[in-house]
Amino acid sequence: MKPPQNPTETRGKNKKIKRRTGDSKIALAFLLPTIILLAGLVLYPMIENIRISFFDVPLNPNLDEIFLGLENYQTILTDRDFYRSLGVTVLYTALTVVGSTILGLGVAMLFNREFRFRKLSRSIIILSYVTPSISLVFAWQYMFNNTYGIINHWLVDVTGILDEAPLWFDNPASSFALVTIFAIWRYFPYAFISFLAILQTMDETLYEAAEIDGANAWQKFVNITLPAIRPVLITIVTLRTIWTFYMFNDVYLLTKQVDVIGVYLYEQAFSQNDMGQAAAISVVLFVILFTVIYFSRRKVDVTNET
Amino acid sequence: MKRKRKNALSRTLFYILLVLILVISLFPFFIMLMTSLKPTNEAISYNPTILPEVVTLEHYQDVFNPSLFPFLTYFKNSMIVSFLAAFISVFIGIFGAYAMSKLNFKFKSTMNSAFYTVYMFSGILLVVPLFKIISSLGLYNTRTSIIIVMIVQTLPTSIFMLKSYFDTIPKSIEEAAMIDGLTRVQIVFYITIPLAISGIASVFVYAFMVAWNDYLFASIFVSSSEFFTLTVGLNSLFATPDYVWGRMMAASLLTALPVVIMYALSERFIKKNLVEGGVKG
Numbered sequence: 237m238k239p240p241q242n243p244t245e246t247r248g249k250n251k252k253i254k255r256r257t258g259d260s261k262i263a264l265a266f267l268l269p270t271i272i273l274l275a276g277l278v279l280y281p282m283i284e285n286i287r288i289s290f291f292d293v294p295l296n297p298n299l300d301e302i303f304l305g306l307e308n309y310q311t312i313l314t315d316r317d318f319y320r321s322l323g324v325t326v327l328y329t330a331l332t333v334v335g336s337t338i339l340g341l342g343v344a345m346l347f348n349r350e351f352r353f354r355k356l357s358r359s360i361i362i363l364s365y366v367t368p369s370i371s372l373v374f375a376w377q378y379m380f381n382n383t384y385g386i387i388n389h390w391l392v393d394v395t396g397i398l399d400e401a402p403l404w405f406d407n408p409a410s411s412f413a414l415v416t417i418f419a420i421w422r423y424f425p426y427a428f429i430s431f432l433a434i435l436q437t438m439d440e441t442l443y444e445a446a447e448i449d450g451a452n453a454w455q456k457f458v459n460i461t462l463p464a465i466r467p468v469l470i471t472i473v474t475l476r477t478i479w480t481f482y483m484f485n486d487v488y489l490l491t492k493q494v495d496v497i498g499v500y501l502y503e504q505a506f507s508q509n510d511m512g513q514a515a516a517i518s519v520v521l522f523v524i525l526f527t528v529i530y531f532s533r534r535k536v537d538v539t540n541e542t
Numbered sequence: 543m544k545r546k547r548k549n550a551l552s553r554t555l556f557y558i559l560l561v562l563i564l565v566i567s568l569f570p571f572f573i574m575l576m577t578s579l580k581p582t583n584e585a586i587s588y589n590p591t592i593l594p595e596v597v598t599l600e601h602y603q604d605v606f607n608p609s610l611f612p613f614l615t616y617f618k619n620s621m622i623v624s625f626l627a628a629f630i631s632v633f634i635g636i637f638g639a640y641a642m643s644k645l646n647f648k649f650k651s652t653m654n655s656a657f658y659t660v661y662m663f664s665g666i667l668l669v670v671p672l673f674k675i676i677s678s679l680g681l682y683n684t685r686t687s688i689i690i691v692m693i694v695q696t697l698p699t700s701i702f703m704l705k706s707y708f709d710t711i712p713k714s715i716e717e718a719a720m721i722d723g724l725t726r727v728q729i730v731f732y733i734t735i736p737l738a739i740s741g742i743a744s745v746f747v748y749a750f751m752v753a754w755n756d757y758l759f760a761s762i763f764v765s766s767s768e769f770f771t772l773t774v775g776l777n778s779l780f781a782t783p784d785y786v787w788g789r790m791m792a793a794s795l796l797t798a799l800p801v802v803i804m805y806a807l808s809e810r811f812i813k814k815n816l817v818e819g820g821v822k823g
Binding site: 259260262263264266267269270273274277278280281282284285288293343346349351357359360361362363364366367368369370371372374375376378379383384385386389421425475478479482484485488489498501502505506511514515518521522525526528529 | 566567577588648667668673675690754757794798
């Protein structure tokens, strides 16, 4: 992320300084709305969040907040539900990231050739990624409905794969499977598009040379494909891990049985009305997030231009 | 001869896999469409079929009938919120991205890190303080609250995307314009925006989609149904007598339609598409 070379740099020193300060003023003016918005609605809330986490905050703004010290933290850090929610979230994230990345890569490799209707097929695959969650969630709720859903009908009555219909929206284990499958289905196109873009820039002759050397498909994948897609792979895995870890929309809309950390936090704040506790949970999650950002900063290319 | 057979085999395998993945991708959409055309008794049959035996358009009529179903109100709210949030996010983002792309200034790398951090941020982490701030500003139960928060949520990504488009505009064009006496603001309006217009359109589509898809903030900032967006409104109808499957499927399809059309259009005009730009989602 080097700043662009300034063409005036080679000229007189005075001129360079003048040019710089000139830029600084206009840059500040251009960035001011952004800075104000981010300071007011990201930075300030972050600080406010830390403050709230030490208080018992009543829903009614006219009542006084009560200072609790570290009590909110003590409560969550000794709360078994919090750890269970973290565990569910980690498992959900791991399965979703691995599943959607592998599926995305597989489909991208399948698409890395010429065939008829390739563009149309590509658009069809992206459809699940661009459609709003709410629409997809309704379709899935209907398809997986316990009594008249077509999936259970197929699994039990038609093919007999399962003896008993899984209660996708009542049984926590089935619900967990459902939200995970949904996430993989919905987000694999993101990996697919990124992988396809880089696969298409690759040099075909590398594969031909490897073939002459007698390499099999797996060897070609490990020795040629994998090193080439590595930067994209790292970016996709990091971003998808973070976004899945804090997933709220998809899980909450699909079923109330899976309390990943986003859902747990939302319910603490707006169902239990315990803002202080919810804020303390946020602070704990902040710490986790910043650790990840700190270690990923150098490896992740946000613009993904490879 | 042997090679030919092997090719035919791998081609068959390729098409089987292709069809399989396309069916998996499309199936829920197909179910949505078919269910929206089925009469209710067929939709809740214990012996479900994919294709309707009787095709009916009653669910679409019901969805557009305000006395039966508040779809149009929700649709209007979603439109207002998403359009304004996307428009303002792009407008502010253009100037921010221009500074990040073309100007030299102090703290540039600090700004970059700040954007990166916010980019990775999830709205759920700020839900408690934002709720308090919005309430204390007197914006609770207004569309404005959702618009403001959606601008902030999309702004860092907008700036990253716009910057990558602006980076492709050669400096020499601007230098020529500056010699002609154009100010920076004029350059943005007369040179940068026209040259990057298709990229700007794709950023607009991105921001629109994020706002259109939001449930989190719309569900906590708004309490009266006259201001509900589609996600909140449709979800609130779940488990009520209004929850007729065919109607919900018709509403789902109509909810998806604007963003899918916008995405298809933006893809057609833009080589470098949304997902390749490392877009949050």
